[in-house]
Amino acid sequence: MRNPFRRTPPSGSDRSTRVVRVDSRTKRLTKRLQSGEVAVIDHADLDRVAAEALVECRPSAVLNAAPSVSGRYPNLGPGVLVEAGIPLVDDLGPEVMRLHDGQRVIIRDGTVLLPDEEQPVAEGTRQSAETVEASMASARKGLAVQLEAFAANTIEYMRGEWDLLLNGVGMPEVSTQMGGRHVLVVVRGYSYKEDLRALRPYIREYKPVIIGVDGGADAVLEAGLKPHMIVGDMDSVSDRALSCGAEIVVHAYRDGRAPGLERVEELGVSHHVFSATGTSEDIAMLMADEADAEIIVALGTHATLVEFLDKGRSGMSSTFLTRLKVGGRLIDAKGVSRLYRTRISGWWLLLLALAGVLALTAALMSTPGGQTFLGLFGAIWDDIVNFFRSLVGLSPRPPTV
Known part of the structure; x- marks a missing residue:
């Protein structure tokens, strides 16, 4: 099936100038990146979710200061960009991050130049379908090492958080009633938009408690729904979502640091702080389990080893243990949009x-x-x-x- 975002990439001799948008945080950049502009990022092992967010913005090219594939594992982001016909220039180095928003550049193969200068700003590697596939084949060989590290992280997490996992120690006292009800946990992950649309009949019938995890809260609002609770470190959720009336649980590190707490306090919304290692989606599922929810439906969450690694956190082993803990209640909605499509036309x-x-x-x-x-x-x-x-x-x- 033809990719709707695919277009003919510019040739190597193209001398047209393009406006750049620069940010070391890809998900922050996609909030202001406009169609036709050049995305300048610093994102090693570009993951699929970040790449899909870039594709939705329809940039003319993506310039990455870091290697989009380091070889640690077969990450899927570069393939998503190349398949969409978006030129990806890789491993440009820190020099490319010195560009500033609104500046114009010329991209010639793997070289980035300023319009009025002959000296290149940075030089990297222009990726193609062939180079991405070769990198993926090499990266698959490194999965054994990553699996060993993942197992070690799992044991470390279990030793540090066994009281939380087994006894619910440290859980905040929230007012959202989840006992005996269905709980839908929405994460901005793979195919989350399609799966959320496919679950509309379920949501209408069962009226589950909806928990948005960080940017998942905005996905819920975009679907015309309202989250009952928002859980996360609040680095990718909008002010609109935080002010929608949902109960707010700020996920803090074990040492008490909570980067998103100051922002929530500035908005003046009431909130709870929950200190725990692991990810915010783990916290959401553990809270629903502790509240004795009847069913926990996970949408957009991470389930496979590659997805754990693609998330870019060594602590993703917490998700593995969390799923073991809540497994009796958990239903994974991942791919439901592919599993079921109506075969009867209007x-x-x-x-x-x-x-x-x-x-x-x-x-x-x-x-x-x-x-x-x-x-x-x-x-x-x-x-x-x-x-x-x-x-x-x-x-x-x-x-x-």
């Missing part, structure tokens, strides 16, 4: 309805009572038609026989 439904009307009419005409009913209906229809004809000055239509 035209088939219309034809089915017309066939039903014709069958009902034939049944009525076969009985005296039905014939009388149809005669009365015809007379009423004639009266309605003649009324509208008289409004426009036309003569009455002869009655239906």
Whole structure:
């Protein structure tokens, strides 16, 4: 299937200038990146979620100061950009980050130049489908090392957080009632928009408690829904979401540092602080489990080893243990949009309805009572038609026989 974002990339000799937007945090950059501009990032092992966010902005190119594939594991982000036809110039070094918003550059293969200077700003590697695939093949060989490190991190997390995992020690006292109810945890992860749309019938019927994890709260609002609770370090959630009336739980580190706490306090919204290692999606699921939720539906969360590594945190082992803890209640909604798509078009439904009307009419005409009913209906229809004809000055239509 043709990618809707795909377009013909510029040639190597293209000398047209383009406006750049620069930020070391990719998800922060995508909030202001406009179509046709150049994204300048510093994102080693570019993950799929970040790449999909970039594609949605439709940049003319992406310049990465870091290697988009370091070889640690087969990350999926570079392939997403290349498949969308967006030029990716890789490993440009810290020099490219010295560009500033609004500045114009020329991109010639793997070289970035200023329009009025011959000296290049930075030089890197222009990625293609072939180079990305070669990097992926090499990176797959490193999965064994990553799996060993992942196992070590899991044991370390279990030793430090066993009281939280097993006994719920340290859980904040929240007012959102989740006992005996379905809880939908929304994370801005793979296919989250498609899966959220596919779950609309479920949400209408069961009316679950909706927990938005950081930017997942904005995804809920964009879908026309409202989160009951927002959990996270508040680095990617909008002020609009934080002010929507949801209960706020700020996820802090174990040492008490909470980078997003100052922002929440400035907005003047009431909140709780929950200090724990691991990820915010883990916290959301553990809170729902501790509150005795009937079902926990996880949407956009991370489940596979590559997804854990793609998240870019060694602490993703906490998600593995959290899933073991809440496994009896947990239902993963990942890919539900692919699993189920309606196979009946609107035209088939219309034809089915017309066939039903014709069958009902034939049944009525076969009985005296039905014939009388149809005669009365015809007379009423004639009266309605003649009324509208008289409004426009036309003569009455002869009655239906």
